[in-house]
Amino acid sequence: MAEAGAPFSVLILTLNEEADLPRCLESVAGCDDIVVLDSGSKDGTPEIARAAGARVFERNFDTFAGQRNFAQREIPFRHRWVFHLDADERFTPALMAECATAARRENIAGFYVAPRMQWRGRWIPHCTDFPAYQARFARIPDFEFVEVGHGQRERPGTSMAWLQEGYLHDLSSGGTAEWLEKHRRYARAEAKAHLANAGEFDWRELFSPNALVRRRTIKRLSFQLPARPLLRFIYQYALRRGFLDGASGWEYCRLLARYEGFIATEIRALKKSSQGSPQPS
Numbered sequence: 001m002a003e004a005g006a007p008f009s010v011l012i013l014t015l016n017e018e019a020d021l022p023r024c025l026e027s028v029a030g031c032d033d034i035v036v037l038d039s040g041s042k043d044g045t046p047e048i049a050r051a052a053g054a055r056v057f058e059r060n061f062d063t064f065a066g067q068r069n070f071a072q073r074e075i076p077f078r079h080r081w082v083f084h085l086d087a088d089e090r091f092t093p094a095l096m097a098e099c100a101t102a103a104r105r106e107n108i109a110g111f112y113v114a115p116r117m118q119w120r121g122r123w124i125p126h127c128t129d130f131p132a133y134q135a136r137f138a139r140i141p142d143f144e145f146v147e148v149g150h151g152q153r154e155r156p157g158t159s160m161a162w163l164q165e166g167y168l169h170d171l172s173s174g175g176t177a178e179w180l181e182k183h184r185r186y187a188r189a190e191a192k193a194h195l196a197n198a199g200e201f202d203w204r205e206l207f208s209p210n211a212l213v214r215r216r217t218i219k220r221l222s223f224q225l226p227a228r229p230l231l232r233f234i235y236q237y238a239l240r241r242g243f244l245d246g247a248s249g250w251e252y253c254r255l256l257a258r259y260e261g262f263i264a265t266e267i268r269a270l271k272k273s274s275q276g277s278p279q280p281s
Helices: 021-027 045-051 064-074 093-102 175-196 203-207 211-222 228-239 242-276
Strands: 009-014 034-038 055-058 081-086 110-113 116-119 134-139 145-148 151-154 160-162 168-170
Touching (some): 009 045, 009 064, 034 045, 034 064, 064 145, 081 093, 116 242, 175 242, 211 228
Parallel strands (some): 110 160
Antiparallel strands (some): 145 151
């Protein structure tokens, strides 16, 4: 267990998370400032958080970026550095120690951190393109999130660095049905983001020395390709060697293919809706 009073705060976003939240809270017990921003849970989520010593605030959910930015603006954190978590994610002791050291940095505004994603108890690095870095460790008030698709990124121009350790993300904590339900919602957000930025593409970014830039560019390029569900499965299972992740990899790659199908369906629906909308006179 990490030494109590680690010099950074933790923010956890929640909505009906009584099944996952206890493990998340236990993993950050080394922090002296744990904050839960709840979106109106109807189960015991707020009570579980308070019993663990967390401060609980409530705000109706709009977007992930909106929730995180609201917290950084309006909640009085004890420390300038804030690590952003979801309830199905957990710290490791090694990440706790690295964040305690990184929180002394004054020359940057945030850190990228790579999640170690798990499916049915197994780490699946090949299926999930590990390390797929996300902006999660932020110095306030210098850091701001922007919404991209169903997730969030750092504001362009933010000074960033990378942590070596990662957090754990249990993708299967709610079962396959919950995963599919969430990704149907995510698909609509991804489709809207794609159509809003369809003309923004720079081929040179495919050859960027920054792996994160290359990954984001490949994602934008993929929206132009036909048969995307099949191509996503081939990419993850064969090219990215998802087969090395065993039965969990096989199942998860098939789910990713279904997700691509959801996105393609949403793009077609949005285009049809846009074409059928009356034009202003």
